Amino acid sequence: MHDRSRKTHNIVAATIGNTLEFYDFTVYAAFSTFLSQAYFPTGNPHLMLLLSTVIFGIGFLSRPIGAMVMGAYADRYGRKQAMTLTIWLMALGSLMIGVLPGYATLGLAAPLLLTLARLIQGFSAGGEMGSTTAFLVESSARDRVGLAASWQIATQNIGSIISGLGGIGLGACLSNTQLAGWGWRLPFLFGAIIAPVGFWIRRNVDETLHVGQTLHSMGTVISHLLTQMPGRIALCIMLVAGNTVAQYFFLYGTIFSIHDLHFPAAFSISINIALGVVGFPGALLGGYLADRHGPFRIVLVTRFLLCVLLVPAFMLLLAHPTPTVFTIVIMFLMSFHAVSTGACICLLPAMFPMKVRTLGTGLSYALGVTIFGGTAQPIFTMMIANTGNNLSWIYYVVGMLCISSLSLIFLWRMPGTRTTVACADR
Template structure:
C-alpha cells in the first residue's frame, strides 16, 4: 500500500496486482472508457434538456409546473438504483476485473437508452409509458453506480508513470464531451424543428443516436486489456468486508468530498437550462447554449486540471480553484440575474464551469488513489454513488423548489456555497500518494 495513504490496509485476502506502472497506454483504453462514460452522461444531459417536453409526453397534468416536477423527479429516480449498482458492480470490478465490469455497465446503459428512445407516449399506451420510463431510468442508474469506480480505477491503473492525473481526468472530460454534444444536438433540434415536431418525435432523436453508438463502446470494452490479476478465490462479500472494516472513515470523507462537486456539476451542467427558462425567462434555444458552453469548458478544463495536478499535486489543484469558485458564485449569479442576457449567462456558466472542472477532475483521481487496488473500484463507486444519490439526484429538484419557494433566484448561490464548503472541509484529512509515486 502507499505509505501516504490515510488508513492501514487489512490483509483479509491476497489478490496479485498487475504492475502499477506501464510504459505505454493503449489508445483503446482511453477510447473504450470515454465512450461508455459519454453514453452514460449524454443520456442524463439530454433528459434534463428535454425535461419539459418529456413531462408533457409521459406525465399528463393540468399544471405545467407539476409536469416539470414529475419529469425531474423521474430524472432523480435513476439515482435511487445507484447505491445498489455501486455495491454490486464496484465489488465485481475488484473481484472479476475492470474490463468485465465496464462491459456490463455499458450493456445495461444501452438497454436503458433503447427504452428511452422507443417507449410510446402516455396518450398511446397509458400508464405503461411512465412505468417503462421509470424502469429505464432505474436500469441506467444501476449501471452508472458501478461505472465511475471501475472506469476511473481502470484509467489511473493504465496510466504511464507520472500521468495518472491526466489519464484519470478523462473521466470528467468525457462527461463534458457528453454535455457539449447533448446540448449541441438539443440546440440544433430546437432551432430546426417546429414545437409540434419536437413534442411528437424530435426529443427522441438524441436517444436513438445514443442507442446506435452503444454497440461500438461494447465492442471496444470487450477488447481492452485488464489492469489487475483477478483473484477468483476472493468473494464480492470479501471485497466489501475489507473495504468497510479497514477504510470506513476514509469512505465518509470521500462521500462528503464528492457531495460539493456533484451538486455544483449538476446545477451548472443541467439545471442551468431550466433556471434560464424559468427564472430568467429565456427561450429554450438560448438556454441550451449554456449547457453547450458548460460541456466544452468542462472537457478542456478537466484535462488541464488533471495535467496540472501531475505537476503541482492533487490537493493544490482541488483546493485553490474551488476557493476561487466559492468567491465568485454569488457575484456571478447576481450579475446574470440582473442582466438577463445571453452574454451574461454564457460568461457566468463558462467561468464557473471552468473552475469546477479544473478542481473536480484531479479530485476524481485523488479519491481512488487513497484506496488500495483490491478495493479501489468499490470504494470510489460506493462513495460517489452515495453522494450523487443523496445530493445529485435532488440538486435540480431542490434548486427549482428553492428558487420558487423563496422567490429569489440568488438563493441558488447560497446552496452552491454551502455545498462546496462542506466538500472542501471533508477533503482536508485525505492524504493521497504523490503524483509520481506508484500505486500499490
C-alpha cells in the first residue's frame, strides 16, 4: 500500500470508532423522549424524560474505568488490539438498546438493562479515545502530528451530522406513532451495523507500539502513570475541562433555544447539523495551524477570542431572539471553539511517553469529560433557574475557559513540553 494510502487508511481506521461514539451520544439525546416512553412509563412526562437523561448521564461514570482498563491494555499489548476490542463493545451497547424490549414486556429489568447498555457504551468510549489518539499521532509524519490528532475532534462532528440527518430522514418517512413504537430503534441498529465495518478496516493497520518500550504488566502501566506523573494528569484534566464545558455549551444551546427562547423542537436537529458542518473543517484547521505555529499559541489565542465574544454575542441574540440570529451566533462561536479543540487535542498524547501514552491521554480526557462535561448541563440549568438571567450560564463557560487556560500555561512552562508535541519517543 502506498504511503499516502496507508496514512488515509490509518485515519479512517482510527476515527471510525470515534465517529460511532459521538453518533451514539447524539442519537440517544435526540431520541430520549421515545426512550423515556419505552422504558419509564410513569405517566409523568417530565419524570419520564428526567429518568431517561439520568440513564444517559450514567454512561459517563464508566468512561474513566474504560480509559483505565483499555488504556493500560493498549500500552501493554498494543493500540491495534485495544481499538479492535472497543469497537466491538460499542456495537454491543448500540445493539442492546436497539433490540431491548420495553418496560411493558420486561418490567423493571428493561431500565436496568438499558443502564447496562449505557455503561458498556461509556466504557468503550473511555477506552476508544486514548488508543485512537495515540495511534494517530504515532502513525503520522512528525510535522503532521497536530493535523493527525485533530481528526479525533473533527470526526465527532461527523457523528453529529450523521445522527442529525438520520433524525430528519426518520421524521420525514415515519409518523410520530411509528417513531414512538419502533422507529427510534433504527438509528441504534444502524450504529451496531457500522461497528463490523470498523473492525474490518482496523484489522489491517500496523501496530505503532514499540515492543521494547512496553512495561511488563497492565498493573505496572497504571502504577507508573499514577505515581510518576500525577501532576501532568491533573493539568491535562483541567486542560480538557475548558474544552468540554465549551462543547456542552453548544450542545445545551439546542435545549436553551427550545426551553427558554421557545423555538420549534425540530430546530434543535438543524442546529446540531450546522454545528457539525462548522466543527469538522474548524477542527482540522486547528490541527493544521498547530503544526505551523505550535498548539499552545493557537489554543490560547482562540480561547481568548471565544471568551471575549461569548457574552456580547449572546447579548445580541437575546436582543434579537430569532432562529436565524441564533444559528448565525452559534455557528460563529463554534468556529473558534473548533479551531481551539482541534489544536489542543495533540497536547494530551504529547505529555506522556509511549509506555503510558494511551492510559495518560485517555484517563485525563475521560476524567475531564466526566467531572466537568457530565455536570455542565445541570449547572447551566440551575444557574438560569436560580438567577432568572439568560446570560448567567455564559459566565460559567467563560470562567471555565479562563481557569482551564491557566493549566495550558503551566504545561507550556514544564521542562521539555514545548518539544514533545511530535511525540519523539515513537
